[in-house]
Amino acid sequence: MFDSLLFDLMLVVLIGVLSQWVAWRFRMPAIVVMSIAGLLVGPIFGLINPQETMGELFGPIITFAVAIILFEGSLNLDFKEIRGFSKPVARIVTVGAFIAWIAGSLAAHYLAGLSWAVAFVIGGLFIVTGPTVILPLLRQAKLKPRPAAILKWEGIVVDPFGALLAVFAFEFIKFLDREVTLTSLLLFFAASAFAAFIGWGAARVMGNAFERGTLPEFLKAPILFAVVIFTFVFADEIMHETGLLAVTAMGITMANMRLTTLQDIRHFKENISVLLISGIFVMLTASLDPRTLIEIFNPNIIAYVAAMLFIVRPLSIWLSTIGTELNVREKLLIGWIAPRGIVALTVSGYFASILLENGYADAALLTALTFALVLSTVVLHGFSISFLAKKLNLTTTDESGVLIVGGSRFAAALAQSVKDTGNEVLIVDRSWANLTYARQLGMPIYIGDILSEQTEYHLDLTPYRYMLAMTKADMYNAHVCADFTPDLGRDHLYQTAFHVGKDVQTFTIMGGQTIFTPDVSIYELEDRMSAGHVIRKTMITKQYSYTQYLRERDDKSILLYIFRIDGTIEFFTPEVELQAFAGDAVISLTSPEKIIERVKERLEEAVPYEKIEELFIGDDKAEKTVIPGDAPLSSQ
Known part of the structure; x- marks a missing residue:
């Protein structure tokens, strides 16, 4: 033509x-x-x-x-x-x-x-x-x-x-x-x-x-x-x-x-x-x-x-x-x-x-x-x-593996909590320094750009159902979610809230869902970790309902995800209101004052000292704490 x-x-x-x-x-x-x-x-x-147009070229x-x-x-x-x-x-x-x-x-x-x-x-x-x-x-x-x-x-x-x-x-x-x-x-x-x-x-x-x-x-x-x-x-x-x-x-x-x-x-x-x-x-x-x-x-x-x-x-x-x-x-x-x-x-x-x-x-x-x-x-x-x-039963359809893009102290703590549930977890970052806390906790890491095709050659992404983009570059997070939308679907892609103001929050429509809350960016999460906030696991039982948990929880706490009784994970987002039932566990980021308050309450009830550890591992309101880089709370 x-x-x-x-x-x-x-x-x-x-x-x-x-x-x-x-x-x-x-x-x-x-x-x-x-x-x-x-x-x-x-x-x-x-x-x-x-071929005809280019000839010998x-x-x-x-x-x-x-x-x-x-x-x-x-x-x-x-x-x-x-x-x-x-x-x-x-x-x-x-x-x-x-x-x-x-x-x-x-x-x-x-x-x-x-x-x-x-x-x-x-x-x-x-x-x-x-x-x-x-x-x-x-x-x-x-x-x-x-x-x-x-x-x-x-x-x-x-x-x-x-x-x-x-x-x-x-x-x-x-x-x-x-x-x-x-x-x-x-x-x-x-x-x-x-x-x-x-x-x-x-x-x-x-x-x-x-x-x-x-x-x-x-x-x-x-x-x-x-x-x-x-x-x-x-x-x-x-x-x-x-x-x-x-x-x-x-x-x-x-x-x-x-x-x-x-x-x-x-x-x-x-x-x-x-x-x-x-x-x-x-x-x-x-x-x-x-x-x-x-x-x-x-x-x-x-x-x-x-x-x-x-x-x-x-x-x-x-x-x-x-x-x-x-x-x-x-x-x-x-x-x-x-x-x-x-x-x-x-x-x-x-x-x-x-x-x-x-x-x-x-x-x-x-x-x-x-x-x-x-x-x-x-x-x-x-x-x-x-x-x-x-x-042939050769698919991994029931996994709830989590791939976190962006290394930080909060990412390391979140990865530790996911690993404790028995699910696969991996933290990916382009910087070795950003993965310091993850390495201290022994979390699986990968150094590289998740958007690079080379990462696909060296990294098996099949075990991971969810991807959390939590770097300190908001636009990069959105690009990561947009790039993996055809593979994972937007329902399984999350990014932390924009930290530069609500005016650009609409850009997240092109990326993944805002995870946790629209008012807390990765910078705020990092600040809370530096201030001593910890990730806690609270069991929901017939005696201790989810409604009671929401009523009694610290107003400053951030709901992260629910670990279901069947082993799956569901993350909190502003778009969907989750409900937890008996046998589920609610994972949240909470200030240490809440833990101290609970300990005092039990002590006032004359709980023997050796039973205090049950606050974290076994009773109806059992709560588990993950503190990157610190000794277990029970030994302090």
């Missing part, structure tokens, strides 16, 4: 980013939304055709994007975290990946009709699942920790190596099919080793420069971006197809150097990667030939996709996990869930062009084949994971 490179680039970026937003807002797989958008503006309505842009995406993905391969998981993970990412490669290659050859060379290349690539599609599904399904951890780490570990396996398969098949000399094949492996060395060296140089302060903060991310491109091109010029290995080795090395500035670099790379993934995926789908869409319904392709779904994936999981602690239900779920993502499609396009240049005419089918597999797996797995997980 518009014969303009500038228009095509603008539309690609705009559609890609809008597709990501639509997917986030309506809890849909992003790749499905981008697929539909790309097809609409490309082969269906013919608005753009990036199309291939290099795709190649650079793939290099950066793989580098960003390999930055998540921290071997220390991987070693923390049990034997099934190691089996699946090694033995399982090998079985999936061989079985997938056989299916591509015998069912899709591809030559051995193309079949083994695409078979190696399709071992990937990918965190970009796995992580949203895990949040949606609320899986139990073990299957969730296995699926997550499989996606992260295998994702960068799928392309590398395809590269090695391509070179090896060329050696077999074209009778390339052994010297040439050994030269390729030597060049590959040298490419890995180049990536390792670039990572060491950049890491040392970061740690020694050689580079200013504002130049670290741009220079790293330039070095990644340089590393890729330099290795690829020595021998084609080794650039991907170089940037992957660079990312893995930097991920395991324990760099103090790596979190900021990851955040920058994450933003670049999201933009590239959005744009490149739209470019690929918009450039599809309408005949490619028709080819998707080719019986051979349909048979191949069915084999990958119902034979190759289950077979690789069941064989690789023999002798592990996984039960039958977990194997069934993991053997079904394997959505292919954006990396598979982008890298497939990259290899399709290379194979065609090397005379493999059947490589023209790769785009249709890949698109069919990606779309089928994302749709089928995306809409079935929750149902199947519930049927």
